[in-house]
Amino acid sequence: MTAGEALPPLEIEITRTLIVAGALASRDYQDVHHDPELARGKGSPDIFMNILTTNGLVGRYITDHFGPTAVLRKVAIRLGAPNYPGDTMVLTGTVAEVDGDTVTVRVVGANGVGRHVTGTVTLTVARGGAR
Numbered sequence: 001m002t003a004g005e006a007l008p009p010l011e012i013e014i015t016r017t018l019i020v021a022g023a024l025a026s027r028d029y030q031d032v033h034h035d036p037e038l039a040r041g042k043g044s045p046d047i048f049m050n051i052l053t054t055n056g057l058v059g060r061y062i063t064d065h066f067g068p069t070a071v072l073r074k075v076a077i078r079l080g081a082p083n084y085p086g087d088t089m090v091l092t093g094t095v096a097e098v099d100g101d102t103v104t105v106r107v108v109g110a111n112g113v114g115r116h117v118t119g120t121v122t123l124t125v126a127r128g129g130a131r
Contacts, residue, residue: 001095001098001103002095002098003095003096003097003098004094004095005094005095006092006093006094006095007061007065007092007093007094007095007105008065009090009091009092010061010064010090010091011088011089011090012057012088012089012090012091013088014049014083014084014085014086014087014088014089014111015085015086016047016085018049018053019033019034019047019048019049019050019053019083019085020033020034020047022049022050022052022053022056023050023052023053025053026050026052026053026056028050028052030050032044032047032048033047033048033049033050034047035047044082045084046084046085047084047085048082048083048084049082049083049116051077051079054077054079054083054109054116054117055075055077057089057091057109058075058077058091058107058109058117058119058121059072059075059121061091061093061107062093062105062107062121062123065093066103066123066125067125069125069126070123070124070125071123071124071125072121072122072123073102073122073123073124074120074121074122075119075121075122076119076120076121077107077117077118077119078117078118078119079116079117080114080115080116080117080118081111081113081114081115081116082113082116083111083116084111084113087111087112087113088111088112089109089110089111089116089117090109090110090111091107091108091109091117092107092108092109092110093105093106093107093108093121094106096120101124101125101126101127102122102123102124103122103123103124103125104120104121104122105120105121105122105123106118106119106120107119107120107121
């Protein structure tokens with residue numbers, strides 16, 4: 001693997017179940033993540049995904065690519081456009097830097113509204129671990 005190498009994209013269907021289950025799993029009980037009526041009352045057109053679910057999906061994207069020897073060392077993400085039910089988020093990544101067994105990947109997750117997530121993931125991977 002070398003700097004500039006692109007990871008294959010990962011498409012994730014954004015369902016109500018994914019949004020609600022992610023919020024519950026991360027103990028985020030804010031109503032905007034599970035109650036459409038209350039979310040609309042706060043100015044959102046529908047419920048939307050929380051940052052902890054997004055963080056987990058970014059981690060999954062990286063470990064799916066680099067395999068079971070990958071160890072996430074730092075995940076630095078920023079949210080943008082919300083992930084609403086019925087949309088699809090496409091995660092893409094580009095290797096930004098390789099230093100021995102340490103790899104930094106730039107990640108973007110885009111949906112029909114725009115960029116949902118941008119950031120970098122730094123990981124260590126045993127040689128031969130990337131697919």
